[in-house]
Amino acid sequence: MKTNLLLKNLIDVLFILMIAGIIGFLFILAFGVFNTSVGNVTANSYEDFTDLPLQYWIAVAVSFLTYLLMLIALYYLKKSARYFLDNDLLKEQVISNLSKSGVLLIITAISTTISYVLIWLTELSVGTLSLNYGDNLFVPLFLGIVGLFFKLISNTLANAKLLKEEHDLTI
Template sequence: MKTNLLLKNLIDILFILMVPGIFGFLIILPFGMFNTTIGNIEVNGYEEVMNLPTFYWVAVIVGILTYGMMLFALWFLKKSARYFMDNNLLKEAVSLNLSKSGLFFILTAVGALGSYIAIWIASFDGAGVSLQYGDTIFIPLFLAIIGLFFKMISNALTNARLLKEENDLTI
């Protein structure tokens, strides 16, 4: 029971901490972007922002959409977490919300990978390919694993619920 409460509270805290990030995008894009680093390019003025390659803008837009998908994934996970407290995981709402959460985590992984690829293409200078081992690929892989895990758990809970209903009908 303590583990269930801890999990629910951590999901709630993560969701609450991520919601202001949407407002952060609205503030950073018009104001804060002029003195920050995007990818490997330092931006110090409005003229430099307007001269950024198109793929950097694609990466920024995909990043914002990915953040929104992550919020939707956490929202559905938060809705499922309500049922964790009473150990009633065989409700149809739990498996449905876990399935939706898994789908949005998978879409988040695809969006994050797309954003990384767009930044890589934008920084490509034509002189050669610079591939390096880094931790940026771990984030989309981890999100995809989490999404697929939630889809699998959703399927298992649906099968368990159907089996329980069938068992309750037999005498």
């Protein structure tokens, strides 16, 4: 029971932090606070942003949409988390929400990879490409694995629910 409560609380905290992150991004965008570093591109003024190539802006847009998709995936997981406390996992809402969360996390992994490739192409076109071993590869891979795991759990719970219904009918 403590593990279920800890999981639910961590999901809630992550959801709140991601909402704060999106509000922070909109605050930076709306008020023109141009002191940021995205994709190894540092910009301190408006002119620095206007000189960036189109691929960079597409990568930023894809990254923002990816963030929104991940937030929605986390929302579906958050909706399921309240059932974790009761150990009532065979509800249709839990199965559906875990499946939706899994699909969105898989799409997030693909979108993150696309964003990284666009930033890589931007660096290549500017001539500042450098090869380094970092966590950029691990993030989309991990998101894809977690998404597939949620899909697997969803399918397993759907099969368990079906078996339970069949068992209840035979008694």
